[in-house]
Amino acid sequence: MNDGERKLGFWMCTALVVGNTIGIGIFLLPASLAPYGFNATIGWFVTVLGCVALASVFARLARSMPNADGPYGFIRATLGDVPAFIAMWCYWVSLWITNAAIATGVVGYLGAVFPSVAALHPALVALALLWTFVIINLFGVRTGGRVQVATTALKLLPMVAVALLGVWLLLTAPASYTAHLPTAAIDLPHVVTASTIALFAMLGLESATVPASRVQDPGRTIPRATIAGTVLTAVIYILVSTVPMLLIPEAELAKSNAPFALVMERFAAAGAGQWLALFVVISGLGALNGWTLLVGELTRSMAMNGVMPAPLARNNARGAPAIALIVTGVLGSGMVVMTYSKSLVDSFTYITNVVTAANLPLYLCASLALAVLWRRGDKAGVRGMLPVAVLGTAYVLFAFVGLGHEPFLLGLVLAAAGLPLYVFMRLRRRAAVA
Secondary structure, rough: OOOOHEEEOHHHHHHHOOOOOHOOOOOHHHHHHHHHHHHHHHHHHHHHHHHHHHHHHHHHHHHHHOOOOOHHHHHHHHOOOOHHHHHHHHHHHHHHHHHHHHHHHHHHHHHHOHHHHHHHOOOHHHHHHHHHHHHEEEEEEHHHHHHHHHHHHOOOHHHHHHHHHHHHHHHHHHHHHHHOOOOOOOOOOHHHHHHHHHHHOOOOOHHHHHHHEEEOOOOHHHHHHHHHHHHHHHHHHHHHHHHHHHHHHHHHHHHOOHHHHHHHHHHHHOOHHHHHHHHHHHHHHHHHHHHHHHHHHHHHHHHHOOOOHHHHHHHOOOOOOOHHHEEEEHHHHHHHHHHHOOOOHHHHHHHHHHHHHHHHHHHHHHHHHHHHHHHHOOOOOOOHHHHHHHHHHHHHHHHHHHHHHHHHHHHHHHHHHHHHHHHHHHHHHOOOOO
16 A cells, blocks of 8 residues: 555545544434523533634644644653553543443434334443444454444434424424523523533544544644534534424423434424434444444554553454453443433433543643643744643633533543553563563
8 A cells, every 4th residue: 555545635534523523422412401401502602612722722733743643642742651641541431431322322212213122221222232333343444444434424414304404494484493492591500511511522523633644744634624624513513403402392302312303203204203313323323333443443552552451452363453342342331331320311411421521631631732832832833822722721621610520530530540550561661671
């Protein structure tokens, strides 16, 4: 394979940002955000501004350090080995928790497509989905990649359908939008909480930076793709999340396991909700496959770099990181079981908060890395770095506050759990050298 064949251009990188960001989160978020009323709308705009700031952070880092191998390289070169490990460890943790969140979210829409599924315990269905894609990826990256290609093209169809329905109702029955206006009072604490819940749907904005070594002209391509992908995703999200909030009564929406299907069933043709739910399931399964593939590869990569046990780097006969996939599958299963003492929507909301908490160290370290580059003044494009770094840091701190103490503490414990492993692996490397 020559260099020209393996390089990713602007459109491929933009698609990577949009494809990795749009998973199952947006399809259940209307239910999670329903109790917050118009606080959720304000929260969405806060989240969008914060995510554009974070996208700008990664864009500036990519422009200033085009030869660094993604976020790990950015942070290691500016803040050192320990912060880089902690950030990537937390990111790794967030990936297998994300799989638990996606599997949980798919269950609600799967019940709308196949009513018989609703009779089963949702935790068992979520576990079955999670392990199905572990098994698929055990057959190798090419098998997982084929599944991903087959599902990606269908990902946007449910949102296009909801958006078109929303426009059609606005033109033909505008009173529908005022019949069930949210009643929750607007106040700052609810805006902060709603904004943090919405952030889960935007996680993945850093995706174009991860394969930096495979991007054509990374100093130019990654910044443009990161900003374009983030803004495009945000516009889609705000549009499609507003429609259910205005059309469905607040209490009913908050209890719905498939809010988009509920909208289509009530305001479009009979059976439309079931068809839309089918496409949502396909989108969710595609996301579950993609993140399963990614967490396996990231685990193998960390093991190959000596920061995780060497057995996790071993491939099976088909070239798949079998031990890594099984270990992360077990960890994701534990998260599913632990949260199913709650309702499905509550379980999904809780898991998404934990995932967000586990992602924030990466975003914080990236923002601080940009501040270090500005202070050094030895990289291209220093001008304007400090305001971007400050905005990124401020938004991360804002999100930490919005999480609440329980997900924050669990995320902190998960992050701290990596330090003994780091020390152990470092001592082993020193002993091997000696």
